[in-house]
Amino acid sequence: MNGLHLTADLRGCRCELAWLTDADRLLAACVQRVQTSGLQAVAQLGHRFPDTLQGPGGVTATVLLAESHLCVHTWPESRSVSLDVYVCNFGTDHSARAEQLMTALLALFEPDEALRRAVERGAAPPA
Incomplete structure (x- = not known):
């Protein structure tokens, strides 16, 4: 069960807006980066949330890894992203x-x- 859990909370993302709103595009980029990093994708799921009064809906992209998982959540109205990588x-x-x-x-x-x-x-906790 030993592993490394990395998280990042991003603000002021200057990327193209499509990276924050297009679930299919983001998911494909995630899978490509998983493969480039040497990890193994075994399943994937992307979801786009409905637009709101504040703007376009965000997305969630999840890649199940043989080693554990990657999950990305976006908030385009504030140009924010949360990242979760666990191996x-x-x-x-x-x-x-x-x-x-x-x-x-x-x-x-x-x-x-x-x-x-x-x-x-x-x-293991210290003795």
């Missing part, structure tokens, strides 16, 4: 691949601000 490190340490994937996603969205967090999961 299990059972048998092989996938941490560097997770970091590479996160870096590629940050480059895609071009945020003015990125609050990043990393949590080591599943480690």
